[in-house]
Amino acid sequence: xxxxxxxxxxxxxxxxxxxxxxxxxxxxxxxxxxxxxxxxxxxxxxxxxxxxxxxxxxxxxxxxxxxxxxxxxxxxxxxxxxxxxxxxxxxxxxxxxxxxxxxxxxxxxxxxxxxxxxxxxxxxxxxxxxxxxxxxxxxxxxxxxxxxxxxxxxxxxxxxxxxxxxxxxxxxxxxxxxxxxxxxxxxxxxxxxxxxxxxxxxxxxxxxxxxxxxxxxxxxxxxxxxxxxxxxxxxxxxxxxxxxxxxxxxxxxxxxxxxxxxxxxxxxxxxxxxxxxxxxxxxxxxxxxxxxxxxxxxxxxxxxxxxxxxxxxxxxxxxxxxxxxxxxxxxxxxxxxxxxxxxxxxxxxxxxxxxxxxxxxxxxxxxxxxxxxxxxxxxxxxxxxxxxxxxxxxxxxxxxxxxxxxxxxxxxxxxxxxxxxxxxxxxxxxxxxxxxxxxxxxxxxxxxxxxxxxxxxxxxxxxxxxxxxxxxxxxxxx
Numbered sequence: 001x002x003x004x005x006x007x008x009x010x011x012x013x014x015x016x017x018x019x020x021x022x023x024x025x026x027x028x029x030x031x032x033x034x035x036x037x038x039x040x041x042x043x044x045x046x047x048x049x050x051x052x053x054x055x056x057x058x059x060x061x062x063x064x065x066x067x068x069x070x071x072x073x074x075x076x077x078x079x080x081x082x083x084x085x086x087x088x089x090x091x092x093x094x095x096x097x098x099x100x101x102x103x104x105x106x107x108x109x110x111x112x113x114x115x116x117x118x119x120x121x122x123x124x125x126x127x128x129x130x131x132x133x134x135x136x137x138x139x140x141x142x143x144x145x146x147x148x149x150x151x152x153x154x155x156x157x158x159x160x161x162x163x164x165x166x167x168x169x170x171x172x173x174x175x176x177x178x179x180x181x182x183x184x185x186x187x188x189x190x191x192x193x194x195x196x197x198x199x200x201x202x203x204x205x206x207x208x209x210x211x212x213x214x215x216x217x218x219x220x221x222x223x224x225x226x227x228x229x230x231x232x233x234x235x236x237x238x239x240x241x242x243x244x245x246x247x248x249x250x251x252x253x254x255x256x257x258x259x260x261x262x263x264x265x266x267x268x269x270x271x272x273x274x275x276x277x278x279x280x281x282x283x284x285x286x287x288x289x290x291x292x293x294x295x296x297x298x299x300x301x302x303x304x305x306x307x308x309x310x311x312x313x314x315x316x317x318x319x320x321x322x323x324x325x326x327x328x329x330x331x332x333x334x335x336x337x338x339x340x341x342x343x344x345x346x347x348x349x350x351x352x353x354x355x356x357x358x359x360x361x362x363x364x365x366x367x368x369x370x371x372x373x374x375x376x377x378x379x380x381x382x383x384x385x386x387x388x389x390x391x392x393x394x395x396x397x398x399x400x401x402x403x404x405x406x407x408x409x410x411x412x413x414x415x416x417x418x419x420x421x422x423x424x425x426x427x428x429x430x431x432x433x434x435x436x437x438x439x440x441x442x443x444x445x446x447x448x449x450x451x452x453x454x455x456x457x458x459x460x461x462x463x464x465x466x467x468x469x470x471x472x473x474x475x476x477x478x
Contacts, residue, residue, distance in 0.1 A: 005043045009056040016060060020067060025137035028130045029149065031064050035429045036153050036197075039172040039187045057425070061123055061130075068129060075136035076129045078443050079436070084389050088125055091382040095121060095358045098375045102357015109315075109360065117359025124428045131436020142437065143400065150201050151224060157194065158227040160186040161234045184234035188426060192419050195240020196427045198232045199247060199415065203407035206251045207400065239418040247411055297330025305335075305342035314343030314361075337365045337418070344373035354378055367416035367423065383422070387413060390435065393442055405438045 012034060019027050035057045042053030068076065079085055099118050102108035135142045161184040163169045170178045171185040183191040205228065208221040225248075232244045249268055304327040313325060326335045344364060347356050355376035364370035371380045390409055394402045412431055415421040422428060 002041060002043050005041050005056060009043060009059060012056060012060065013063065016063060027064070027067070028134040028137070029145065031060055031130055032127070032134075032429065032433050033149060034060050036149075036426055037156065037187060040189045040425070041172060041176075058120075058123065061126055064130065065126055068133065073129075076132035076436070076440070079128065079132050079439055082439060082443060084386065084393065084435075084439055085128070087382060087386050087389055088128075091379065091386060092122060092125070094354065094379045094382050095375055098354045098356075098379055099358040101351075101354050102360055102374075105357070107351075107360065108357040114357060114359035120423075120425070121358075124425070124432055127429045127432035128436035128439060131433040131438075132440040133436075134433070135437045135440045146437070147204060150204060154198070154201060154224055154227055154231075157186045157198070157231050160184075161194075161231045165234050183236045184231065186231070189424075191235035191237045192240065193424050193426060195232045195235040195237045195244070196411075196415050196419060196421055196424055197430070198228045199240055199243050199411045200408050200427055200430060202228055202244060202247055202411070203251060203404055206248060207255070207403050207407075210252070210255045211400075239415060243411060243414050246414070247407065250410075251407060298334065301327040301330055301335050301338050305338040306345070309339055309342035309346065311343045311347040314340060340364045341366055341369050344369045348373045348376070352377055363420055365420065366418055367420045370420060371422070390438075393438070401434075401438055401441060404434060408434055 016027070016030065019030050038055075038057060040055060042055055043059075045053035073080070095118060099108075099114055102114060103111050108114045134146075138145055160169070160171075164171055164181050164184045164186070167180065171181040172178070172187065173181065173185065173190065184194060185191050186194050188194040188197065202225070205221045205224045209218050209225065212218050212221065229244060232240050235241075309325070326332070326339055341364070344361070344366075348369075350356070351373075353376045355372070355374045358374050358379075360374055361370060364373075368380065371383060375383070387409055390405060394406050408431055412421055412427075
């Protein structure tokens, strides 16, 4: 039990109730801020050898849900019967079946860890309600307030990353403070999560630069893009760096005119060629890890692990301390990932429908293969259906929030290939918060598919006309 964090938690809970009484409209934003800015430090670690425990932010979101219940969900009641939420219920139901299957079948090694994993998944989805609550109480300026918070968070991250790179401060790894960190982690649990968060907010700034008519806003948001790239580069994490570059080129290509598309296509080819040269000659330290990748060794590692690794090998390593029987050549990080993937594939073939137990594993470095093993085909398909529904909801809509939802969804789906993205608390809480805002707006304006708010300052405000329509619609629902 961490007494210091208990004291911090008491102060934050008191502040929560102060806001509830005097500034109710900012309460949901306060919950998000706690999740983003506070390092992951356990108050209680109920399971030995499992880093995830009960944290302050868990208590804060629980109290917030009780507040919503006391208010009879007046700010988000309209969301519960939406198609998106129904798919979320179906996914959680399938996860519960997988959880029971693992427990009753004796497949889950730690039932308590599995229970906490399932509860945490529900907790992440609760941020859909948090986002809806935020827009309900801040209809006229919700995007402006939201971007200000994200601006502050990125500046905060940038400063922490520079201090960590300079070895002036350490970081919080697996719930404890480490005086020295190899890669920048800021307030996150690891470099991968920091990179994933920066990629999630990157579309905010790229779109602002492209669409803003003010040169001051263009310059300011360009500075934030620079801060974002530096933070991702200092993680030296290959997947976030690759996604950061890809999203930048993709958004510029999508929102540019035909002539610029040709210029960018040529520039992109030139950039890729230059990047290969820089990686080959190790011109920058943050690109050195790419140099260890070799196509021949990659194929050999995949073949070796599929033929030789079973789930028993993974189990013995995880719970009995037996060393990894890794492929001997190539990149060690890639070989370890392939070892885990082969083990998950091996157990999935034995339990293909609902998997062998929700939350049965620790980090797998690939959320799709992890979900396939733990939730089976049913769970994975339902989770993908959530994103399919999100993309369908954006069809025909051209507002700023729509663009943000599309590209944040893309970053999440791409990142989950090589990172356990769906399990990342800080990343997924922000993502579902954005989806909550979007879903509320979608339900409030079901026929409004042609609005295009490109006259922006920073990210942009809704037009007066659209604001009035939202307010009128909400009043009618009351």
